[in-house]
Amino acid sequence: MPARARWGRLPLTQRLTLFFTVVAAAVVLGLGVMFLVATGQHFVALDRIALQDKQHLIEEILRNTHSAEDARWRLGEALSYHHGLYARVTDAQGELVFQSQGFAPDTQSAPAGPAMGTKLFGTWEHGGSIYHTLRFEAAPAYSQTALRVLIATDTDHHAQFLRDLRRDLALYVAAAIVVCGLLSWLAARQGLAPLREMRSRAAAVTSQKLTERMPVQAVPVEMADLARELNRMLDRLQEGFQRLTDFSSDLAHELRTPISNLLTQTQVALTAKRDAATYRDILASNAEEFERLARMVSDMLFLAKTERGVDLPHKERFAARQESLALLEFYEAVAEEKRIRFRLEGDGDIEGDRLMFRRALSNLLSNALRHTPEAGTITVCITGTAQSTVVTVENTGPDIDPKMLPRLFDRFYRADPTRAHPDAEGSGLGLAITRAIAQAHDGHVTVTSSHGNTSFALVFPHRATHA
Numbered sequence: 430m431p432a433r434a435r436w437g438r439l440p441l442t443q444r445l446t447l448f449f450t451v452v453a454a455a456v457v458l459g460l461g462v463m464f465l466v467a468t469g470q471h472f473v474a475l476d477r478i479a480l481q482d483k484q485h486l487i488e489e490i491l492r493n494t495h496s497a498e499d500a501r502w503r504l505g506e507a508l509s510y511h512h513g514l515y516a517r518v519t520d521a522q523g524e525l526v527f528q529s530q531g532f533a534p535d536t537q538s539a540p541a542g543p544a545m546g547t548k549l550f551g552t553w554e555h556g557g558s559i560y561h562t563l564r565f566e567a568a569p570a571y572s573q574t575a576l577r578v579l580i581a582t583d584t585d586h587h588a589q590f591l592r593d594l595r596r597d598l599a600l601y602v603a604a605a606i607v608v609c610g611l612l613s614w615l616a617a618r619q620g621l622a623p624l625r626e627m628r629s630r631a632a633a634v635t636s637q638k639l640t641e642r643m644p645v646q647a648v649p650v651e652m653a654d655l656a657r658e659l660n661r662m663l664d665r666l667q668e669g670f671q672r673l674t675d676f677s678s679d680l681a682h683e684l685r686t687p688i689s690n691l692l693t694q695t696q697v698a699l700t701a702k703r704d705a706a707t708y709r710d711i712l713a714s715n716a717e718e719f720e721r722l723a724r725m726v727s728d729m730l731f732l733a734k735t736e737r738g739v740d741l742p743h744k745e746r747f748a749a750r751q752e753s754l755a756l757l758e759f760y761e762a763v764a765e766e767k768r769i770r771f772r773l774e775g776d777g778d779i780e781g782d783r784l785m786f787r788r789a790l791s792n793l794l795s796n797a798l799r800h801t802p803e804a805g806t807i808t809v810c811i812t813g814t815a816q817s818t819v820v821t822v823e824n825t826g827p828d829i830d831p832k833m834l835p836r837l838f839d840r841f842y843r844a845d846p847t848r849a850h851p852d853a854e855g856s857g858l859g860l861a862i863t864r865a866i867a868q869a870h871d872g873h874v875t876v877t878s879s880h881g882n883t884s885f886a887l888v889f890p891h892r893a894t895h896a
Contacts, residue, residue: 441624442617449613454606461598468594472587473561477550480563483514483580491569491576500569501527513583515560521574532581559584623648627656639667675840684725687718728858732840732865747783749811749820750776756787757809760794768804777813777820779889781870786889789866789874790820792859793885797824800883817872820887829878837876838864863887 490507494500500518504527508516515532519525553560560581568575626644633641642663643656698711750773757771764771779786790809797807805825812819829837840861863885867874872888 442614442621445617445620446610446614449617450606450610453609453613454602457602457605457609461602465591465595465598469587469591472584472591476561476582476584476587477563479514479582480550480561480580483508483511483516484563484565484578487516487518487578487580488567491567494569494571496571497526497569500571513586515581515583517579519577520572521577526576553581559588620649623652627652627659631659634663636670639663639670684722687722691715691718725858728862732858732862743782743784744780745783746778746780747786748776749779749786749813749818752783752787753790753809753811753820756790756794759791760798763798764807767798767801769798769801770804770806772806772808773811774808775811775813777811777818778891779818779820779870780891781889785866785869789863789887790822792863793822793887796859796885797822797883800824801826815891817888817890820889821884822887823882823884825881826883828881829876829883831878834876834878838874 486507487504490503491500494503504516504518508514508529515529516527517525517529517532518527549562549564551562551564553562561584562579562581564577564579566575567578623644627648630641630643643659645653645656645660648656694711694714698708753773757773761771794807794809801807801824807825808821808823810821810823812821838860840858864874867887867889870889872890874888875886877884877886
């Protein structure tokens with residue numbers, strides 16, 4: 430398995446712990462290395478300063494000497510009390526003038542003398558020890574020829590200090606990494622506690638228990654948006670599940686009556702021999718029930734399609750008045766039987782599907798014709814604005830109970846459960862289809878009923894087809 434895939438499968442707590450531990454280790458190690466380097470450089474600077482001080486001392490002694498013996502004696506007195514400091518002075522021919530006790534470098538390993546008028550600072554390894562050295566030339570008072578001077582200081586005490594420091598830092602770094610790892614694990618675990626709480630809430634959600642919600646106020650700000658979106662998702666799921674449950678129950682109830690009628694009529698027809706006319710009447714009655722079932726199934730399929738949010742089949746711009754006039758002419762015969770008068774007012778363009786609009790308006794007109802008393806009036810009013818076109822169907826007649834208004838657009842809902850109509854709208858799907866058509870056009874439908882007038886308003890935004 431690739432390393433990236435293995436890393437991706439690690440729990441988030443372990444990933445955060447490893448990440449914080451590595452970062453903390455890098456920071457601590459970086460600081461330790463920087464401190465060791467700075468300490469070593471500081472010791473080198475101290476040795477350089479000390480050797481330069483001894484250079485001035487030796488130059489001062491040589492300026493006041495009168496002979497080589499005097500120089501040897503004065504240097505011995507001045508340098509013998511400085512522990513770890515060694516000096517070697519030679520003349521131009523390489524003859525030894527002075528050498529500190531215990532300091533006997535051979536000529537092969539000893540640093541070469543400096544050029545005239547220069548001084549060199551460096552490092553010299555000899556006998557398992559490391560020295561910082563300074564080489565320079567100094568002119569004695571007794572001679573015109575400059576002497577070559579090599580002074581060295583032992584760095585063993587610095588090296589011992591650095592070794593002890595490295596050991597202590599290693600122990601500290603190891604302890605710091607362990608502590609940082611534990612604290613990182615604790616911080617990651619505590620930081621991800623809201624996710625575990627959300628997981629437990631989500632695990633409690635079942636088809637029988639859809640009321641669980643994520644704790645928005647109890648989680649950090651970074652997780653609050655996730656919790657809110659999950660709650661909205663659960664709200665949609667609960668609403669859809671409840672709608673599906675209600676639809677299944679209503680569908681079973683609505684299909685039970687026609688199927689029961691068909692079964693009863695068929696069983697009665699089979700109980701005795703009848704003439705051909707009776708069988709034709711029974712088959713005709715059964716055919717009507719089958720047609721009603723077919724229309725109901727077609728309407729349910731249409732609702733399912735529109736509620737899935739599919740695109741409109743045919744988008745175009747058309748005049749609402751022209752389509753409304755065609756429908757009014759179609760229903761004119763039914764209206765004349767009940768002496769109902771039609772009125773058409775206003776005009777406006779609609780952007781959407783022409784056939785779906787005609788079906789929605791047809792449902793409203795059919796519904797109005799059923800509930801308008803004789804000699805009543807049905808008014809279709811079209812109002813066009815810059816933002817939308819509103820088609821209102823208003824009919825005279827008894828008011829609808831305000832408590833029933835919010836449920837008029839539910840599937841299979843009837844304001845009067847005792848009514849039964851042979852058409853598909855009479856089963857309670859007509860207004861549900863009308864609402865679905867309006868929503869498919871990014872619009873909506875509203876209803877009001879008061880003072881002997883009931884009004885349904887279809888709102889079609891002009892931007893529906895420009896999205």
